[in-house]
Amino acid sequence: MATEVAVWVPATTANLGSGFDCLGAALDFGNRFHFALREGGEPVQVVGAQIGGENLAYRGFALMYERLGQPVPPVTLTLELNVPLARGLGSSATAIVAGLRAAHYLLGNPMPESQVLAWAVGLEGHPDNVVPAWWGGCRLTCGERVCLIPWHPEIIPVFAIPEFELSTAQARAVLPSQIPYPDAVANLGALGCLLQGLREGSPELLRTGLRDHLHQPYRRGLIPGYDPVEAAALAAGAYGVVISGAGPTLLALSTPAQADGVAKAMVQAWQGVGIGALSRVSRVSDQGAQVA
Ligand SMILES: Nc1ncnc2c1ncn2[C@@H]1O[C@H](COP(=O)(O)OP(=O)(O)OP(=O)(O)O)[C@@H](O)[C@H]1O
Numbered sequence: 290m291a292t293e294v295a296v297w298v299p300a301t302t303a304n305l306g307s308g309f310d311c312l313g314a315a316l317d318f319g320n321r322f323h324f325a326l327r328e329g330g331e332p333v334q335v336v337g338a339q340i341g342g343e344n345l346a347y348r349g350f351a352l353m354y355e356r357l358g359q360p361v362p363p364v365t366l367t368l369e370l371n372v373p374l375a376r377g378l379g380s381s382a383t384a385i386v387a388g389l390r391a392a393h394y395l396l397g398n399p400m401p402e403s404q405v406l407a408w409a410v411g412l413e414g415h416p417d418n419v420v421p422a423w424w425g426g427c428r429l430t431c432g433e434r435v436c437l438i439p440w441h442p443e444i445i446p447v448f449a450i451p452e453f454e455l456s457t458a459q460a461r462a463v464l465p466s467q468i469p470y471p472d473a474v475a476n477l478g479a480l481g482c483l484l485q486g487l488r489e490g491s492p493e494l495l496r497t498g499l500r501d502h503l504h505q506p507y508r509r510g511l512i513p514g515y516d517p518v519e520a521a522a523l524a525a526g527a528y529g530v531v532i533s534g535a536g537p538t539l540l541a542l543s544t545p546a547q548a549d550g551v552a553k554a555m556v557q558a559w560q561g562v563g564i565g566a567l568s569r570v571s572r573v574s575d576q577g578a579q580v581a
């Protein structure tokens with residue numbers, strides 16, 4: 290039996306506007322987690338980075354052993370993090386997927402992959418980061434059904450990542466418990482346009498499809514600078530701007546030719562309201578989590 294394993298998991302952007310809690314895409318950068326079993330000592334030693342809250346990589350690791358009725362072995366966990374924490378780029382999903390995948394591998398892969406994925410989704414609470422992190426690509430999840438959504442290669446995701454954090458818990462706390470029928474209907478139509486727009490690369494369909502009525506109206510107030518950053522991206526030629534995951538990172542979809550200009554404009558707009566930000570011109574990647 291192996292006693293150590295490394296798992297690489299991609300960053301993800303969830304929601305993509307109208308696909309709240311069901312649509313997300315894997316990106317071309319990610320986190321690496323190395324797990325080495327020990328004979329004894331404290332339950333977990335973490336090397337490489339400090340996590341503000343609970344270490345969800347260890348939580349996922351321990352959950353696998355618990356579900357199989359086995360004692361959780363002591364482990365040294367080494368983190369190589371490239372996905373910023375609490376920014377809406379799926380950091381928690383990378384950790385959960387890595388923990389479960391690592392423990393599953395060390396136990397000899399005894400469970401169906403679909404069961405391990407379901408445990409990962411259960412731990413995260415929603416599938417739209419975990420599922421693309423697991424499989425790669427852009428994925429729509431509806432219950433147990435997962436669809437690969439074609440992503441036109443001329444659509445470039447451009448991220449503006451501000452210096453401040455926003456936890457998913459905070460961003461979910463502002464959502465109402467009920468929404469009006471017209472808002473639900475508007476999102477049904479928008480999601481249809483978005484999926485077609487992502488397939489075709491159609492600017493008109495993307496502009497319509499990125500409009501959301503379920504979460505963004507309630508969350509944008511948590512993101513100082515949202516309005517000027519959005520305006521700057523649109524002026525620089527973006528199809529639209531949405532909150533990446535639960536935020537505070539903002540995602541613009543752009544043509545390849547305009548991507549760098551959109552990135553620069555978004556960062557400058559944030560700086561214009563006194564908030565530092567970094568940009569990242571990314572790609573949707575077919576690469577899901579990898580055990581090495
Ligand atoms: N790389 C990581 N390794 C271990 N635990 C993590 C990691 N990233 C996040 N966590 C844990 O998950 C908690 C919740 O993270 P949170 O969901 O707010 O951020 P996020 O994943 O960046 O956001 P989003 O889900 O919108 O992309 C963190 O407080 C921390 O306890």
Ligand SMILES: N[C@@H](CCO)C(=O)O
Nearest residue numbers: 303310417457534535
């Ligand atoms: N769909 C989730 C993604 C963040 O984890 C949300 O927007 O709250």
